[in-house]
Amino acid sequence: MLRQSVTRLREGLRKGEYSARELVEASLASINQQNPTLNALITVTPESALAAADDADRQLAAGDAPDLCGIPLIHKDNFCTDGVLTTCGARMLANFVPAYDATVTRNAASHGAITVGKANMDEFAMGSSSEHGHFGVVRNPWDHERVPGGSSGGSAAAVAAAMAPLATASDTGGSIRQPAAFCGITGMKPSYGRVSRYGLVAYASSLDQAGVMGVSAEDCAWLLRAISGFDPLDSTCVQRPVEDYPAQLDGTLNGLKIGLPKPYWEGLEPAVADAVHAQADELVKLGAELVEVEMPNASLAVSTYYLIAQAECSSNLSRYDGVRFGHRCEDPKDLQDLYRRSRGEGFCEETQRRILVGTFALSSGYIDAYYGKAMRARRLISDDFTAAFEHCDLMLSPTAPSAAFKIGEKETDPIAMYLADVNTVAVNLAGLPALSTPGPQVSGLPVGGQLIGPYFSEARLLMVAHQLQQATDWHLQVPEAAA
Numbered sequence: 001m002l003r004q005s006v007t008r009l010r011e012g013l014r015k016g017e018y019s020a021r022e023l024v025e026a027s028l029a030s031i032n033q034q035n036p037t038l039n040a041l042i043t044v045t046p047e048s049a050l051a052a053a054d055d056a057d058r059q060l061a062a063g064d065a066p067d068l069c070g071i072p073l074i075h076k077d078n079f080c081t082d083g084v085l086t087t088c089g090a091r092m093l094a095n096f097v098p099a100y101d102a103t104v105t106r107n108a109a110s111h112g113a114i115t116v117g118k119a120n121m122d123e124f125a126m127g128s129s130s131e132h133g134h135f136g137v138v139r140n141p142w143d144h145e146r147v148p149g150g151s152s153g154g155s156a157a158a159v160a161a162a163m164a165p166l167a168t169a170s171d172t173g174g175s176i177r178q179p180a181a182f183c184g185i186t187g188m189k190p191s192y193g194r195v196s197r198y199g200l201v202a203y204a205s206s207l208d209q210a211g212v213m214g215v216s217a218e219d220c221a222w223l224l225r226a227i228s229g230f231d232p233l234d235s236t237c238v239q240r241p242v243e244d245y246p247a248q249l250d251g252t253l254n255g256l257k258i259g260l261p262k263p264y265w266e267g268l269e270p271a272v273a274d275a276v277h278a279q280a281d282e283l284v285k286l287g288a289e290l291v292e293v294e295m296p297n298a299s300l301a302v303s304t305y306y307l308i309a310q311a312e313c314s315s316n317l318s319r320y321d322g323v324r325f326g327h328r329c330e331d332p333k334d335l336q337d338l339y340r341r342s343r344g345e346g347f348c349e350e351t352q353r354r355i356l357v358g359t360f361a362l363s364s365g366y367i368d369a370y371y372g373k374a375m376r377a378r379r380l381i382s383d384d385f386t387a388a389f390e391h392c393d394l395m396l397s398p399t400a401p402s403a404a405f406k407i408g409e410k411e412t413d414p415i416a417m418y419l420a421d422v423n424t425v426a427v428n429l430a431g432l433p434a435l436s437t438p439g440p441q442v443s444g445l446p447v448g449g450q451l452i453g454p455y456f457s458e459a460r461l462l463m464v465a466h467q468l469q470q471a472t473d474w475h476l477q478v479p480e481a482a483a
Helices: 006-015 020-038 046-062 103-110 151-162 177-183 217-227 268-285 298-319 335-346 349-362 368-388 414-421 424-430 460-472
Strands: 041-044 072-076 115-121 164-171 186-189 210-212 257-261 289-293 392-398 434-438 446-452
Touching: 006 020, 006 046, 006 217, 020 046, 020 115, 041 151, 041 335, 072 103, 072 151, 103 217, 103 298, 115 151, 115 210, 115 424, 151 164, 151 177, 151 210, 164 392, 177 186, 177 434, 177 446, 186 217, 186 460, 210 446, 217 434, 217 460, 257 268, 257 434, 268 289, 268 446, 268 460, 289 414, 298 349, 298 368, 298 414, 298 424, 349 368, 368 424, 368 460, 392 460, 434 460, 446 460
Parallel strands: 072 115, 072 164, 257 289, 257 392
Antiparallel strands: 041 115, 164 210, 186 210, 186 434, 392 446, 434 446
């Protein structure tokens, strides 16, 4: 039942082919069966989900049901949920129960989606593999010895394993697109400011963006429309009308110019490049034209991203000191001991590494040499995109340089782990929208192609991905356990 598209699920609910309670029960059964192996969810909410399902059935019977009424949904565990544990995958927040909802969770609920659980993740969204979380490693549904990508690996694994048809996620440097590619689903990071970040636990505030995951672009369109919109509680949220994304999926690619950014096609596994070239060939069959575009400052993206992201994380995470917020150590000897042990116990090694690097970059005497220089490089990278979009309407590249790697393979080499984001981080530096859509598999593992667009081109990105998915069946491949 849960492998059907959201459009079909909506139709089935409205025709009475099944009830919202039956749909939620199917989701909970899938979670109970698969989560002990995959560790994709930290929290499951069966009582509130079933109660919400009964309310949804009453709305459906009355004929006044909202768009996503009765559709099960999983939230990444860095979105605050009123009365439900919100850990951000960290010991520091292991017992945090918010007294309010994030705007994303509130908007999703107002459109009728039913929260069935909270997804596992890299601690504070810092990671590219979902191995760096207090609640354990998330496993890829396609191969349990491999990572699902990160930091939204729990959300991606849950959708791929059909625990729910939709999930929310967040993307600071590729944390939606890379796990979507590794797990064979569709994931979209919208333009910065398109979706409110109020109630999203901050990692790097100028880069973080809430987004969506689903089996298809069509599914993503439904959820993105529900969670988007201006929010006076987020000063970075843009006051701009929300387009009807599901209604614009049937466009044409005739005359569309799709750029292939040369640097993004270098240093890849050849089979990955071949798989995404196959997607490009399909786009040409649909009427698009391919053009090569230059990105002269692409080599600066990874170092620029990790400098800015770590500087911002050192600032954002300074609040967790064991006094006002977060984990507190037992029996501190004095104030210094309280700070040192609370933060040492509450943060994992990867988080501590990023805080230390960011604090150094912001320190007196070094801020101009490191942070200031990174901000100037960020402008150059953003200008590259502006120039490239004068020659094309969208861009296509591999989402990641490889398919999912094995658990622990890059654990001792942080730089190799950071390079897993080489094709995604520049999009966040520029604040652009992008999505990952599945391509042909490589050795039985999913591979994703990344479509990048100008600001607020979400409708066009979803349309192109939808048309590609209508012409192929790559997005319909299912892990054995979820078949």
